[in-house]
Amino acid sequence: MANEEVKSKLKSFFMSDLGVDGDVLQYDTALFGDEIGLDSVDSLEIISFVDSTFGVSMTGVAKENFQSIDTIAAYIEAHKA
Amino acid sequence: MKVALVTGASKGIGKACALRLARDGYTVVVNYSSSDEAAQQTLDQIKAEGGDGMLYKANVADLSQVKVMVREVFKAYGRIDVLVNNAGIVRDEYLLMMNPETLDKCFDLNVKGYFYCAQQVAVKMYKQKSGVIINMSSVSSKFALPGQAVYSATKGAVNSLTQTLAKELGGFGIRVNAVAPGFIATEMIEAIPEETRKGYLEKIPLKRFGSADEVANIVSALASDQFAYVTGQVFVLDGGLSL
Numbered sequence: 001m002a003n004e005e006v007k008s009k010l011k012s013f014f015m016s017d018l019g020v021d022g023d024v025l026q027y028d029t030a031l032f033g034d035e036i037g038l039d040s041v042d043s044l045e046i047i048s049f050v051d052s053t054f055g056v057s058m059t060g061v062a063k064e065n066f067q068s069i070d071t072i073a074a075y076i077e078a079h080k081a
Numbered sequence: 082m083k084v085a086l087v088t089g090a091s092k093g094i095g096k097a098c099a100l101r102l103a104r105d106g107y108t109v110v111v112n113y114s115s116s117d118e119a120a121q122q123t124l125d126q127i128k129a130e131g132g133d134g135m136l137y138k139a140n141v142a143d144l145s146q147v148k149v150m151v152r153e154v155f156k157a158y159g160r161i162d163v164l165v166n167n168a169g170i171v172r173d174e175y176l177l178m179m180n181p182e183t184l185d186k187c188f189d190l191n192v193k194g195y196f197y198c199a200q201q202v203a204v205k206m207y208k209q210k211s212g213v214i215i216n217m218s219s220v221s222s223k224f225a226l227p228g229q230a231v232y233s234a235t236k237g238a239v240n241s242l243t244q245t246l247a248k249e250l251g252g253f254g255i256r257v258n259a260v261a262p263g264f265i266a267t268e269m270i271e272a273i274p275e276e277t278r279k280g281y282l283e284k285i286p287l288k289r290f291g292s293a294d295e296v297a298n299i300v301s302a303l304a305s306d307q308f309a310y311v312t313g314q315v316f317v318l319d320g321g322l323s324l
Contacts, residue, residue, distance in 0.1 A: 044253070048207045057148055059200050 089168030091120035093267035097293035103132030141194035191235035247313030263319025286321030
């Protein structure tokens, strides 16, 4: 799966499952900052989605990897089987 | 099909829980770390009684092994409905004799192992929006016995993590409870000298040791929808020892 496809799937997930405004959400937008405002409970949603969609475990992964769609996609690319 | 993963299920309380959950209709994953023959006997008994399941050898104190185990179980069955965190060790040592290695071993298996299994299984249960985690605690978490500082500290940690996880995961349909058995008639108790055993019995108001099946009864109930409104609780099963 190309990196662009991973990012696109992640963006769709954030919009449909977490109710994030697609116009605001760019690939480098800070997910847990003031702009988007996701919280730690949402991180469980993200971990579950990444696990079931890409087969990549993000449990226990450093917070920096959850900063943006770009960083999550980079982690997935680096760790997928 | 409902699936239960029982850690440390080759013997004792874990075995009784695995058998009971299989009788309740669960497909049971019998986790164990070293006793191949005993684990096989557990699975054979499950199958002889008309149940189904699989063996999975993994040291739950090792996160990488837990990750692979949970992924493989999910691949095999597509879901995990119940986790019984049971694998644990007892190493009684008085404080002044306590060895750092004992401390590490006990916390690695009795505490970190519970965290690792709960974490990996919760990701799967989260997707299902349902699940039950049952942590095996001990009456030692509430009733002080000299020489059991390490064991009781690990079980106190289990009680605390049970309550916190219940709050963290409750909103996602996942219940977390603990069972705290007292003296249960397992191989561990049988290995204790007769005089010491008599001394223990004198302290128990019901004047007998509990059975592993009695612990499994509570685990079965907590796993069921009969206890659908119960989470974050520690159920003591000790014949009154801690009173």
